[in-house]
Amino acid sequence: MSDEANKGLLSPLRRKLLMGMAAVPAITMLPRASFAQAPATSAVNTTGLAVTDTEVTVGILHSATGTMAISETGSIEAEKLAIEQINAMGGVLGRKIKFIQEDGASDWPTFAEKAKKLLVNDKVAAIMGCWTSASRKAVLPVMEQYNGMLYYPTFYEGLEQSKNVIYTGQEATQQILAGLNWIAKEKGAKTFFFIGSDYIWPRTSNKIARKHVENVLKGKVVGEEYYALGSTQFNSVINKIKLTKPDVIFTDVVGGSNVAFYKQLKAAGIDLAKQPLLTISVTEDEIDGIGGENIAGAYACMKYFQSLDNANNKTFVPAFKKTWGEKTVIGDVTQAAYLGPWLWKLTVEKAGSFDVDKIAAASPGVEFKGAPEGYVRIHENHHLWSKTRVGRAKLDGQFELIYETADLVEPDPFPKGYQ
Amino acid sequence: MTDNRFFNRSELIGILVLAVFLVVVLPLSLDVFRLNLVAKYLTYAFVALGLVICWGYGGILSLGQGVFFGLGGYCMAMFLKLEASSVENTKIQSTPGIPDFMDWNQITALPFFWKPFNSLTFTIAAIILVPGIFALIIGTAMFKRRVGGTYFAIITQAVAAIMTILIVGQQGYTGGINGMTDLRTLKGWDIRPDHAKIVLYFFEVGCLLVCIMIAQFVRHSKLGRILVAMREKEDRVRFSGYSVANFKIFAFCIAAVFAAIGGAMFALNVGFMSPSFVGIVPSIEMVIYTAVGGRLSILGAIYGTLLVNFAKTSLSETFPELWLFGLGGLFIAVVLAFPNGLAGIWGDYVQPRIDRLIASRKSKPDGWTDSSVADGAPAE
Numbered sequence: 001m002s003d004e005a006n007k008g009l010l011s012p013l014r015r016k017l018l019m020g021m022a023a024v025p026a027i028t029m030l031p032r033a034s035f036a037q038a039p040a041t042s043a044v045n046t047t048g049l050a051v052t053d054t055e056v057t058v059g060i061l062h063s064a065t066g067t068m069a070i071s072e073t074g075s076i077e078a079e080k081l082a083i084e085q086i087n088a089m090g091g092v093l094g095r096k097i098k099f100i101q102e103d104g105a106s107d108w109p110t111f112a113e114k115a116k117k118l119l120v121n122d123k124v125a126a127i128m129g130c131w132t133s134a135s136r137k138a139v140l141p142v143m144e145q146y147n148g149m150l151y152y153p154t155f156y157e158g159l160e161q162s163k164n165v166i167y168t169g170q171e172a173t174q175q176i177l178a179g180l181n182w183i184a185k186e187k188g189a190k191t192f193f194f195i196g197s198d199y200i201w202p203r204t205s206n207k208i209a210r211k212h213v214e215n216v217l218k219g220k221v222v223g224e225e226y227y228a229l230g231s232t233q234f235n236s237v238i239n240k241i242k243l244t245k246p247d248v249i250f251t252d253v254v255g256g257s258n259v260a261f262y263k264q265l266k267a268a269g270i271d272l273a274k275q276p277l278l279t280i281s282v283t284e285d286e287i288d289g290i291g292g293e294n295i296a297g298a299y300a301c302m303k304y305f306q307s308l309d310n311a312n313n314k315t316f317v318p319a320f321k322k323t324w325g326e327k328t329v330i331g332d333v334t335q336a337a338y339l340g341p342w343l344w345k346l347t348v349e350k351a352g353s354f355d356v357d358k359i360a361a362a363s364p365g366v367e368f369k370g371a372p373e374g375y376v377r378i379h380e381n382h383h384l385w386s387k388t389r390v391g392r393a394k395l396d397g398q399f400e401l402i403y404e405t406a407d408l409v410e411p412d413p414f415p416k417g418y419q
Numbered sequence: 420m421t422d423n424r425f426f427n428r429s430e431l432i433g434i435l436v437l438a439v440f441l442v443v444v445l446p447l448s449l450d451v452f453r454l455n456l457v458a459k460y461l462t463y464a465f466v467a468l469g470l471v472i473c474w475g476y477g478g479i480l481s482l483g484q485g486v487f488f489g490l491g492g493y494c495m496a497m498f499l500k501l502e503a504s505s506v507e508n509t510k511i512q513s514t515p516g517i518p519d520f521m522d523w524n525q526i527t528a529l530p531f532f533w534k535p536f537n538s539l540t541f542t543i544a545a546i547i548l549v550p551g552i553f554a555l556i557i558g559t560a561m562f563k564r565r566v567g568g569t570y571f572a573i574i575t576q577a578v579a580a581i582m583t584i585l586i587v588g589q590q591g592y593t594g595g596i597n598g599m600t601d602l603r604t605l606k607g608w609d610i611r612p613d614h615a616k617i618v619l620y621f622f623e624v625g626c627l628l629v630c631i632m633i634a635q636f637v638r639h640s641k642l643g644r645i646l647v648a649m650r651e652k653e654d655r656v657r658f659s660g661y662s663v664a665n666f667k668i669f670a671f672c673i674a675a676v677f678a679a680i681g682g683a684m685f686a687l688n689v690g691f692m693s694p695s696f697v698g699i700v701p702s703i704e705m706v707i708y709t710a711v712g713g714r715l716s717i718l719g720a721i722y723g724t725l726l727v728n729f730a731k732t733s734l735s736e737t738f739p740e741l742w743l744f745g746l747g748g749l750f751i752a753v754v755l756a757f758p759n760g761l762a763g764i765w766g767d768y769v770q771p772r773i774d775r776l777i778a779s780r781k782s783k784p785d786g787w788t789d790s791s792v793a794d795g796a797p798a799e
Contacts, residue, residue, distance in 0.1 A: 064739050064740045065740070065742070065743050101739045102735070102736065102739055103735050103739035103740070103742065105735065105743075107695055108597070108598060108691075108693050108695060109689060109691070109693065109695065109696075110735075112689070112690075112691070113456065113459070113689075113732075114735075114736075116452060116455075117452065117736070120450075120451075120452040121450075121452055133597060134596050134597040134598070134693070137597045137598075137600045137601070138597075138598075138600055138691060138693070140600070140601065141600065141601045141611070141690060141691075145611050145612075157523075159523060198587070198588060198590070198595075199587070199590065199595050199596050199597070200520070200523055200524075200590065200595060200596075200597060203523070203524065203590075204523060207525070228584065228587065228588060229587070229596065414511065
């Protein structure tokens with residue numbers, strides 16, 4: 001019932017907010033007097049990128065096919081939406097953004113090949129893309145060799161920093177530490193059980209989490225288990241959980257394994273309303289597959305939830321649904337992917353140039369006030385300052401915001417004392 | 420004079436055309452980026468070449484060639500990774516001087532089996548020997564017990580699956596699912612810039628031509644004839660007093676070594692190696708390249724590999740969301756309409772016309788591309 005009522009309200013409100021949002025980045029342009037004639041191509045593009053007097057080309061590089069397609073589709077949609085919105089406002093330095101989409105096909109070498117194609121053949125000014133760490137690791141040498149600019153959306157393990165990459169997701173400490181602090185205080189948690197998928201991101205995240213639990217929270221890790229990607233048998237670890245009775249289950253199980261994990265947890269009689277569980281790998285997208293009834297009550301530590309109550313998000317969510325369908329859900333990474341084109345646009349305008357070197361240099365300090373997650377800013381290390389938030393999963397597959405850090409959390413990809 | 424141990428007249432022409440195509444036409448007509456892609460495609464041509472011998476002639480269908488491709492590739496990648504992980508390059512790590520992925524996995528010293536890969540000589544020997552010996556062990560275990568046909572194919576697939584799980588699971592030692600990335604130099608020579616890519620391309624084409632010669636030699640030798648005889652009627656060969664198992668093991672080993680050379684070339688040309696080339700899917704893809712090209716034709720397999728990979732790249736660039744359907748359609752069409760692949764089309768339609776045109780006295784130069792022979796199923 002209330003849904004119906006809201007819809008009526010939203011429409012005029014949305015228009016107003018859209019205009020408001022359009023004005024926000026425009027304000028930052030004002031002092032530069034960019035409303036005047038678009039600057040000459042020879043001035044803004046000295047390195048032979050695909051920039052004409054009316055157009056600038058960027059690349060979108062995600063998996064549209066293969067096992068990762070289910071996760072990466074949201075990112076593709078978000079990036080296309082952002083580009084569309086930027087074009088509707090007049091583009092970048094007076095030029096419309098044209099995009100070339102390439103398919104990484106969930107295959108890391110293909111990612112490298114396509115990234116190279118985008119940079120060498122198409123001379124794109126920037127690439128929005130990659131999702132898994134493996135694909136980023138494959139693409140990174142290409143970006144550095146051919147001096148490209150990558151906007152990478154996924155929360156990831158850190159331990160990396162490149163002139164040629166802007167990380168619009170959280171690195172591990174930004175995602176984990178505040179969440180652990182919160183749950184330790186709120187639930188008086190002392191003992192933790194870690195479960196993760198067996199690859200670099202969960203292992204690094206758990207390493208950081210373990211140091212934090214042991215050294216800062218003075219708690220104890222009573223178990224740490226890893227399962228191969230795609231694994232669906234969690235009965236033995238669930239038995240161990242029942243034996244050790246940890247205060248908190250901390251999980252970074254990824255992809256399809258989640259479905260089996262939460263169903264088996266429920267079947268084993270572990271009630272997430274009573275047994276606190278903190279995950280850093282389940283967003284609204286994953287709950288779509290897991291089913292709200294299987295995960296309701298679990299806590300997730302992210303920087304964005306679709307249900308966030310702020311003006312930017314109230315424009316973003318309907319706009320996204322209008323373009324990509326009412327049923328689509330928006331997870332943390334999708335939102336971070338949406339930031340990519342915007343941050344690039346703002347940086348280009350700050351630098352007054354499409355040149356990659358100038359963009360890399362101008363990136364630190366670039367602010368985006370229209371971000372659905374709220375205000376974000378690029379740090380000197382090319383990661384984003386952003387808030388950490390904890391949400392509780394509800395039956396309908398959405399999260400209810402429980403806690404957020406008061407201030408933006410500084411990104412620290414090489415955390416001292418956590419390595 | 421034209422018929423020697425390596426090739427007859429028409430094969431000689433075929434090889435020369437291929438050589439001119441690879442050495443002159445492609446480098447002149449493609450930019451460095453596309454040429455490097457061709458270099459990547461050609462690494463699979465080594466595998467396809469091995470499959471022609473082992474599957475086309477020997478009738479042994481292996482669905483696990485990715486394992487050998489991977490072994491060769493990982494040997495090369497280990498050498499390159501060690502060189503890229505000098506203390507200077509890795510000083511931000513907790514333990515400088517070891518590959519970055521080991522550091523992320525809390526490994527603090529170089530594992531013992533990595534140490535010999537500091538030597539290039541050892542690495543080159545390992546690229547040939549490790550897969551060769553591995554194939555010998557699998558081959559001996561299977562063929563001596565007369566496991567063949569479908570069962571053998573299934574077991575090779577299982578090996579491919581095991582290998583992937585092993586590599587992904589032991590990520591501290593292998594780089595896990597990320598593989599080994601950011602390979603930079605070979606004995607101090609940077610393999611990344613454009614001029615290096617061109618040099619590597621020609622080196623690879625050279626190796627490929629040598630492997631083609633070896634394959635031709637095998638085919639024209641008595642050994643090749645026995646392989647075909649075995650494929651057609653294994654028991655007769657056995658009753659004639661030949662050790663069928665030994666010949667099969669040999670064919671399987673040669674295919675493994677070719678695949679490994681391809682893998683090593685891949686690591687050099689593309690600059691990384693990952694478990695995504697080792698598993699079941701890539702292994703089957705490699706069989707498809709051979710099938711499209713024609714499993715009975717050495718040159719057909721090379722063209723087939725180039726064609727399929729080219730189609731893969733161009734379809735996926737043009738239709739990023741639909742290309743897999745197009746590729747699937749291509750495979751089905753080729754296998755349904757032309758069971759002997761490109762070489763079959765050539766042998767059945769093009770070659771006879773050329774022959775008629777030059778009014779040569781022979782109607783068909785060569786029996787192996789003849790469809791009547793080719794229709795015989797591989798030995799079960």
